[in-house]
Amino acid sequence: METKLPHIVVLGAGFGGLTFCQDFKGKAHITLIDRKNHHLFQPLLYQVATAALSAPDIAQPIRSILTDNDNVTVLMDEATGINLTEKSVSLKNGTLHYDFLILGLGGVTSYFGHPEWEQFAPGLKSLDDALTIRRRVLYAFEKAETEMNPQRRDELLTIVVVGGGPTGVELAGAFSELAKHVLVKDFQRIDPARARVILIEASTRVLSHLSPGLGDTARAQLETMGVEVKTSAKVKNIAHGFVELDSGEVIRAENVIWAAGVGASPLGRQLGVETDRAGRVKVAPDLSIPGHPSAFVIGDMANCVDKNGVNVPGVSPAAMQMARHVAEIIEDELLFPQHRQRKPFGYWDKGTMATIGRSAAVAKVQDFEFSGFLAWLAWLFIHLIFLVGFRNKVAVFLQWVYSYFTYKRGSRIITGQAGDAYLAEEETKNTPMVPPGHAH
């Protein structure tokens, strides 16, 4: 059974790694390694955090996606180190040698040198992150309902989102809808419509990767929905129950969500090659690691200037395009080993968009900018098309239709309380409480 096929190791089953495995046509065996058993559709992760979708709706087992790709072995494991000279990858459960390596481990939440903020302000990169945020936010409303101290109650009903990029904008809009449209009917003592959602952005406007015009539109849409938008506001400190800004302003809030910083997977820094401030590997024009032509970096882990001088952004279409580029290079080289002539990568910007809420979104395709209902519909359909798995497409579509017409959220449940710091603290609290009119 000993085959002498070349061995390609792919680290990470995100958009990049998965696309590579699906598109690679050459004669080689691929081993795909991921810490999780599922591919996650990150663009919809904020909808799990805001109780609109359930976790399995936006995740698909990697094995199941690649069930017909007989040349791919899937392992649930984690890379702990890479030796580019010996061409080997150390995993928690062993070591793999490779002929070609594809690094596509994506990003991690970065707290700009303040890792201590993480416990108070969770980021949003994994399903577990999303479920933590959902649990904490829903639980804060429950706590507010039994809270007698009005100041503490306001605190429980305040959500701060740090970072005015697409994730922050989408989260803030969705939290505002959750409070003002979904929860508002179901509480008796508190008024969820009075919940505050505050979006904090360090630069002068939200969605700074889009034009000032679209940024202004997004801001206006957010404010119409009741989100308080604070631009040119830098975070100085975060601890339990508050955010302090550079201006000295202190915002008391039970829930602070961190959507401000994305850094590359820490493995990039361990390679001993040049990385940028975010830890991304500075790749050669062909996406290989300079000096190591058998090792490629794709997706959010790569700092790439393409053949037209464009800084390739950390978005899923870029990761998928990079994966296809590398697949073609390796296919060619396996067929014509002597004729090594690699093309530089060129990024094709399909456009960017962000959704803000019901019937509200902004989009940019080439030089064409649009917003409102049309942009929102476009956003919905593009995300459905790219969502992996037929079952998930149908499930997400039906839930969106359901939520649109009923103003309800299908995943408004609190699970997994054990081990949550916020709840451990809660156990020790004991405020006297009686419902109005029933103190005997």
Added chain:
Amino acid sequence: METKLPHIVVLGAGFGGLTFCQDFKGKAHITLIDRKNHHLFQPLLYQVATAALSAPDIAQPIRSILTDNDNVTVLMDEATGINLTEKSVSLKNGTLHYDFLILGLGGVTSYFGHPEWEQFAPGLKSLDDALTIRRRVLYAFEKAETEMNPQRRDELLTIVVVGGGPTGVELAGAFSELAKHVLVKDFQRIDPARARVILIEASTRVLSHLSPGLGDTARAQLETMGVEVKTSAKVKNIAHGFVELDSGEVIRAENVIWAAGVGASPLGRQLGVETDRAGRVKVAPDLSIPGHPSAFVIGDMANCVDKNGVNVPGVSPAAMQMARHVAEIIEDELLFPQHRQRKPFGYWDKGTMATIGRSAAVAKVQDFEFSGFLAWLAWLFIHLIFLVGFRNKVAVFLQWVYSYFTYKRGSRIITGQAGDAYLAEEETKNTPMVPPGHAH
């Protein structure tokens, strides 16, 4: 705003407590208290544990269910003690006084005096239990794929279900389907079809609440699906990785699920009234606590012999019938306080059923017993009808149709690894591993 309405406190938003809140027509204010924010449809919990359904599909926010019941206040809290003489309930966050009390806290998993088995053999009572089981079982298959030691690999691929009641039978059937039909296509080194699912029952047959004929049918259906059924087999010990039987037989298995014992919520034992061995409160014919006519116990917490001498079983229809009975008693008494004449509770057995797998189930309605495809269809529709929430009915129905035709499971994802004892152990392991044919 001080109203002088009588105050009814309901503990537990299971089938009993929820039905009471929905059906009670009298003039009174109700406070419903539950530790969770959701009502759980327990009959389908095993489908979450076996990756067929996602957690939100079988749970509904309590507030959302009762959104139109303006006389009901919902609190997410936990009762820590009850004073029947002073008519008060202590909660984690305060104290409530009541005019009437409804205790419907349901059951807990009971290990028959061996609480130390719980960490090795999780029970199945809550969504968190189900997600723990799903995570551990799916992860065991992933670990088996990288395991080089054949004995350890067999252990990883063995699932033991303890207890041959409806839950145990349903779990064993669903695990066998998961391994033999769903996972079988997606692994390269292991053959999930070779996974062993072993069902252990202490008495002489499975489903002992049904006739011997139906029990035999269920056993035959399970064995056709590849489940090993061991009856008259008592568990002597459970520890990490094995189950020891009274016969001396030791079964090595990574996953052991406990479906053998259900005890009543521990609060019953703290009341200072008569309870049975399972901790259930022995109720008067009207379902009140003897000597305390304002306090009622319904559902799995009650040990009740009805007016016809029938021992009322711990099933959801019984809990709902008990809730309606108590609602009528209180309605009457509020209208005619002088005319206290309470009717005894009578249980109407609508029938019982258990599903075993695809097109396989057994059912008994009055004296009519049936099995096979018809029983399976009946099971599907009855569960859909009683599932709370329109969205959940549609979601579950569509997933069942999808799974039936594709042999896939929509919720095959591993989330929430942190804090899991099984995984902590795994971190320290380091077996050398290379894929076949790629050791360089």
